[in-house]
Amino acid sequence: MTYNWQQSDWPHFKYDLKEIEDILFAFAERVGRVSGLLEGLPEDDRNEAMIDIMVAEAIKTSEIEGEYLSRQDVMSSIRNNLGLGHAPQPHDKRAQGIAELMIDVRNSYAEKLTKAKLLSWHVMVMKGTRRVKGGQWRTHKEPMQVISGPIGKEKIHFTAPPSQIVPKEMTAFVKWFNDSAPGGKNEIRKAIVRSAIAHLYFETIHPFEDGNGRAGRALSEKALSQGMGRPVLMSLSKTIEANKKNYYDALKEGQRSNEITPWITYFANMVLASQIQAEEEIDFTLRKTRFFDKFQNTLNERQVKVIKRMLEEGPKGFTGGMSAKKYMAITHTSKPTATRDLQDLVEKGIFTTSGGGRSTRYEMNL
Numbered sequence: 001m002t003y004n005w006q007q008s009d010w011p012h013f014k015y016d017l018k019e020i021e022d023i024l025f026a027f028a029e030r031v032g033r034v035s036g037l038l039e040g041l042p043e044d045d046r047n048e049a050m051i052d053i054m055v056a057e058a059i060k061t062s063e064i065e066g067e068y069l070s071r072q073d074v075m076s077s078i079r080n081n082l083g084l085g086h087a088p089q090p091h092d093k094r095a096q097g098i099a100e101l102m103i104d105v106r107n108s109y110a111e112k113l114t115k116a117k118l119l120s121w122h123v124m125v126m127k128g129t130r131r132v133k134g135g136q137w138r139t140h141k142e143p144m145q146v147i148s149g150p151i152g153k154e155k156i157h158f159t160a161p162p163s164q165i166v167p168k169e170m171t172a173f174v175k176w177f178n179d180s181a182p183g184g185k186n187e188i189r190k191a192i193v194r195s196a197i198a199h200l201y202f203e204t205i206h207p208f209e210d211g212n213g214r215a216g217r218a219l220s221e222k223a224l225s226q227g228m229g230r231p232v233l234m235s236l237s238k239t240i241e242a243n244k245k246n247y248y249d250a251l252k253e254g255q256r257s258n259e260i261t262p263w264i265t266y267f268a269n270m271v272l273a274s275q276i277q278a279e280e281e282i283d284f285t286l287r288k289t290r291f292f293d294k295f296q297n298t299l300n301e302r303q304v305k306v307i308k309r310m311l312e313e314g315p316k317g318f319t320g321g322m323s324a325k326k327y328m329a330i331t332h333t334s335k336p337t338a339t340r341d342l343q344d345l346v347e348k349g350i351f352t353t354s355g356g357g358r359s360t361r362y363e364m365n366l
Helices: 018-039 043-063 071-082 093-107 115-126 163-179 191-205 212-228 236-242 244-254 261-298 301-311 324-331 335-347
Strands: 145-148 155-159 351-354 361-364
Touching: 018 191, 018 261, 043 071, 043 093, 043 212, 043 236, 043 261, 071 093, 093 115, 093 212, 115 163, 115 212, 155 244, 163 191, 191 212, 191 244, 191 261, 212 236, 236 244, 236 261, 244 261, 301 324, 301 335, 301 361, 324 335, 335 351, 335 361
Parallel strands: none
Antiparallel strands: 145 155, 351 361
């Protein structure tokens, strides 16, 4: 198998955008719509929408790599890093590190990319893990391979460039990234296209021992933000994680040739889906605002606490809905009080029910 980096035209990527002209146009329309929605939100609600999407990105970019973080830990870390919370830093260093990455990508999107920035991102990604020391390119002599299957029957999906040429490859990558940025001497005007190439290019080099996926998705976000002239408000990782097989299949195909039209087509569809999800999140924030405007003064403290906790989980709420047992755990109250509170929420039309008896479940009715 000959990979893209082994071919004579590496890294001169070729592609045809005719197939995705409609997607690029739809994305531009959606970006304008999201900007309008955000401008119509009060500052506090705008911050809430931003935090919800950043939390989703932080959690899903870790889940893609098999790490499962507490939503509460990630949210507390992001709020604290933004100066919008006063909760103690969670004990999970991984949640702290990925939150720091989300904030840094957002705050530094307009800056030129540097080796130092990439290494600092890697330190953040590796925070809380002993597998790999963060902040350095890989140096091992063994091939860096993407492998699946049991021992003795492994299937090699991809072999990255050897470690000794990684510094040279990364110097060329950083130069390409900056030259292709808005205003650069080799500017790529379509933000989606540049973001797609940046991700494939970086993942092909695979410069780190671990954490390449998370760093590569951060680079995609930086490229999109630079092209849009503001930090993006979407979760690429949430869309990718929903169908990881398609992502890995498209990446695998893209790493076999420097004609990358199929990869860019996949990536453009994925970004558009992410933007649509972002619209839904912002709409959810609007509905939350209207809900509290209407009901805030008719709820007791326990009910407000439970509803806010449910809404933190996003539009789908708690998996399996609310129950009397969960209500008691969140509010530290008795079963009779929990039952009365829940029944009151049903009578007000705030909750809907399913099941019966001990199996009764309650869902938000926004």
